[in-house]
Amino acid sequence: MTLRRSHGGRTAKAVLLLHGYTHGPRQVERLAGLFYERGCNVYAPAAPGHGTPDATHRGFTSRELLRYAGDALDVTATLGDEVGVVGVSAGAALATWLGASRGDTVARLLLITPLFAPRRRVPWPLTTLYGLRLLPDHVDARGYSFTAVAQYLRVAASLPKRPAVGALRRVAVVTSPGDTVIDAARAVAVPRRLAEAAGAAFTHHMLPEGEGHAHNVIGAHAEALDELYADLYDA
Template sequence: MIDFGRRVSRWPLRSARLQRVPGPDAFAADAHPVADGHDTRRLSHGGRRPGSVLLLHGYTHSPAQLDALAARFFERGYNVLAPRAPGHGLVEPGAHATVTAAGLVAYAAAALDEAAALGEETGVVGVSAGAVLATWLAAYRPDAVRRLLVLAPLYGPHAGQVPAAVRVPMQVLYGLRALPDRRNARGYSYHAVGQYLRIAANLPAVFPAAGVRSVAAVLAPGDTTVDARLAFDVPARLARAAGATLRLDTLPDDLGLGHDIISTHRLGAHADALNERYVELYEG
């Protein structure tokens, strides 16, 4: 994975196509059927609101992952859009392995356009791999994104998952699909994860000095999936460049949470309190 702090070379992962906003016709919907209960959520108050929020789910998940958080934002008066990412939430098992970096940024850009039409001020919340897309939108659409909240952002893998010495070669070889795909114990496709990491590698070296006004990042101390340093460093750099407020929140250790800090079945009795915490961090 790319070490932003040490400015490790990002060639050949850099691509002009991943550093500009695609046109409105770039996003192509999945041709395969969607599994029941896993399609896009649109929560509308019936007209344009002062605020709208775009929620981007994590890799291998679907908008169902964000139902409780979406409901909390809606109760606070926001119009809410939680779109289904390409290849996710389908009847076809493992379809998420086919995602491409270009397809993911096209999906995110199209979703932001829809969300921005729903509110005077729009923000983005992203979970894990979805947080990479949320950050990409804040970087390349400073005209539209005013608030950013990233939950357990996957800008890079934890050292326990991928040793530092092989991060870059693995990201290049799997991200560019130069090696046959592999799956880890959780069913994650190396090719698919590589697409999200390619997007992270194409975040600007210097973030825009305008746009986002509030940035927050949340991590659990028990997270053994993401690089904790990057999880806070990238949002902090974005906030500093834009002159935005910044909140870096480490959840209490006694909650016993790991990487999944959003799914209701993982949060148990803490779900309501944590979702309220996330909304408050988003609102600044």
């Protein structure tokens, strides 16, 4: 499934939405509709191995993920004069990679609970061995494949030390107080460094305590947050 929302021609702004691991474009469908209502053309393709009922979420490689993200950005760049990327969780790692490696094209980044590292520290050798498929895969209680997640962590580890610059002017990050999946410090520090290197504005928004927010904070169950996300992107 690929989700497109088009006004029938090139618009002032175009937005690429990259969903999270084990999800598909439907995860960002409501937010895509809101961006469309605000005059943007929107593109949200399914990542390799994602978005179908029989997807195993474990057969793709980090190289395939990067090719998917780059190709998706190329499509989005034909849809609007200003191009931005919204990424969710593992998709936010891809969005950050685009902002760093294609910062001459990407003007805005919105990163929702970005996964650059898991909350529980995983020894680097294990991440590497799972990433290279040198260990048998393991699937945890959430249905996460260690091999598949390691591909996204390899993307996060491959961010260029000297990002491409020229277009990037805003980076916004959303984190959740109840998130037990991601390393919260890295979720903020990595995009902050990117913004500083690019001379872009940086905003970190922590969702309120006591409202039951966990890791997955987008979709029908979190509809009330859609306006917040669109405003953080547009600010």
